[in-house]
Amino acid sequence: MTNPTATPPLPGAVASLFEPITDAGSACAIRLSVFEGPLDLLLYLIRENELEITDLPISQVANQYLEYLDLLRELDLDLAAEYLLMAATLAWIKSRMLLPPDAGAEADEEGGDPRAELVARLLEYQRYREAADALGARPLLGREVFAAAGAAVEEPPEAEREIEVSLLQLVEALRRVLRDAKTPDGIHEVVGEPITVRERMVLVIDALERAEVIELEELLRGPEGSAPTRSIIVATFLAILELAKLATLRIFQSLGDAGAPEGPIRLRRAGDPSAARAEIA
Amino acid sequence: MEPQDRRRILEALLLSSSEPVTAARLGRVVPDTSAREVREDIEALNESYAAEGRGFRIEDVSGGHQLRTLPELARFVQQLEPVPPLRMSRASLETLAIIAYKQPVTRAEIEHVRGVDAGPLLRGLLERRLARIAGHREVPGRPILYATTPRFLEVFGLAGLSDLPTLREIEELLRDRLPDGDDGAESTATSDDGAVALAIEDADAPPQTH
Numbered sequence: 328m329t330n331p332t333a334t335p336p337l338p339g340a341v342a343s344l345f346e347p348i349t350d351a352g353s354a355c356a357i358r359l360s361v362f363e364g365p366l367d368l369l370l371y372l373i374r375e376n377e378l379e380i381t382d383l384p385i386s387q388v389a390n391q392y393l394e395y396l397d398l399l400r401e402l403d404l405d406l407a408a409e410y411l412l413m414a415a416t417l418a419w420i421k422s423r424m425l426l427p428p429d430a431g432a433e434a435d436e437e438g439g440d441p442r443a444e445l446v447a448r449l450l451e452y453q454r455y456r457e458a459a460d461a462l463g464a465r466p467l468l469g470r471e472v473f474a475a476a477g478a479a480v481e482e483p484p485e486a487e488r489e490i491e492v493s494l495l496q497l498v499e500a501l502r503r504v505l506r507d508a509k510t511p512d513g514i515h516e517v518v519g520e521p522i523t524v525r526e527r528m529v530l531v532i533d534a535l536e537r538a539e540v541i542e543l544e545e546l547l548r549g550p551e552g553s554a555p556t557r558s559i560i561v562a563t564f565l566a567i568l569e570l571a572k573l574a575t576l577r578i579f580q581s582l583g584d585a586g587a588p589e590g591p592i593r594l595r596r597a598g599d600p601s602a603a604r605a606e607i608a
Numbered sequence: 609m610e611p612q613d614r615r616r617i618l619e620a621l622l623l624s625s626s627e628p629v630t631a632a633r634l635g636r637v638v639p640d641t642s643a644r645e646v647r648e649d650i651e652a653l654n655e656s657y658a659a660e661g662r663g664f665r666i667e668d669v670s671g672g673h674q675l676r677t678l679p680e681l682a683r684f685v686q687q688l689e690p691v692p693p694l695r696m697s698r699a700s701l702e703t704l705a706i707i708a709y710k711q712p713v714t715r716a717e718i719e720h721v722r723g724v725d726a727g728p729l730l731r732g733l734l735e736r737r738l739a740r741i742a743g744h745r746e747v748p749g750r751p752i753l754y755a756t757t758p759r760f761l762e763v764f765g766l767a768g769l770s771d772l773p774t775l776r777e778i779e780e781l782l783r784d785r786l787p788d789g790d791d792g793a794e795s796t797a798t799s800d801d802g803a804v805a806l807a808i809e810d811a812d813a814p815p816q817t818h
Contacts, residue, residue: 363698363699363702363722363724364722364723364724365723365724366722366723367723380782381782407724407725409723409724409725413723448720448721448723450781450782451721452721452722452723453781454775454776454781455702455705455706455709455721455722455775456702456705457776458705458708458709458772458773458775458776459698459701459702459704459705460701461773462701462704462705462708462764463696463698463701465764465765465766466679466682466765467694467696467763467764467765468669468676468694468762468763468764468765469691469693469694469763470682470693470694470695470696471679471682472667472676472677472678472679472682472765473676473677473682473685473689474626474674474675474676474677474762475622475623475624475625475626475664475674475675475676476626493740493741493742493743495743495744582731582734582735588741
């Protein structure tokens, strides 16, 4: 592993970021000390050259930054867009620094040092980097320390990229279904059939015995053409919550590529449904 | 009940629990015992473990108490563990630190601090149950808010969020002269995660700096 602090200033530093680890055949695998992003790279350059962050020699930094990008390009590495954006920002700041102060003051409503925002971001990033180092240095569960195991907890398969749904999302799903639900139309609705949560729990258990996974909204809407009333939907919803509390089912949603939950909320059979049936009987 | 009897029960409860247990909950199980007595007993147990040179102690994590092995025994325990030891990349740690200190926080705010896309990292943290979705910010676009989980406190051995080390002030960073501040410490802490191997065509030509 390259130790960035042990390397001489650029351009030598750039070259030494790469060190051969194998040289089998004509192709050579090299190791790239990957920066965590443009801010990380800038902090590295500042540290290496012992620059004063509050009075950043922007022209020097910008040149070294571009040298690094050129090198990555020569290696045919895909440059993340963020790196290019930062290059543009540096070029912009550099050009602003070249403007005579009076012309700058006129054109610039913010006034002040064009470097200020970048410096503030660098310092902010440095704060969290230090915090991350402090977190990473703690004895971590599963790395340095291990807990008494207790009874094994069965985890859902991770491959399915599922997360447990928050109550907020559940309520949103309920609202969606209620919005589409049959609204009581006047006098015909006066004599409602008595609905109990217990009864709905039995129906949910029935459904879970037929299928291991059910979509929440499908269950709330009931079978095709049944058009349940609002009170039935609410009772079913409460029954689902009750069964989740009894650990008969777990409520899940998939994780999309953006890291946000997406797609339908699903219920997964967790415990033994017949045991739950006995419990509520 | 004699302290010794209470402590026996507490030990058994902590040994059999897979999650941290609060003093209040332990107190309800052990006959005639208050949460305060539980905490005193736990302290006494830890003192006796240390005096006898035992391989574990009771830690205060995530608002509860948990029996854990000592850090210096990690390399032995790891050999017995069927799963590879937990790995945290520097990118994940940074993202997690931002969430921990700024929560609830949006993805855009995280990305602004780190200057890079946070999507894959956030997904990883959600999957590992270190972060959770804490609702939406009520602004146009209703961005998702992220926060840490009790699991985060457990993994990082924190009693609570107030147990997080104080974030350094910008002024303090400047006093320290930022460039000298961290001496490449981060590069040794997470060295393996920061490296990727890639292939280039020419074996002999050193990388060109033009």
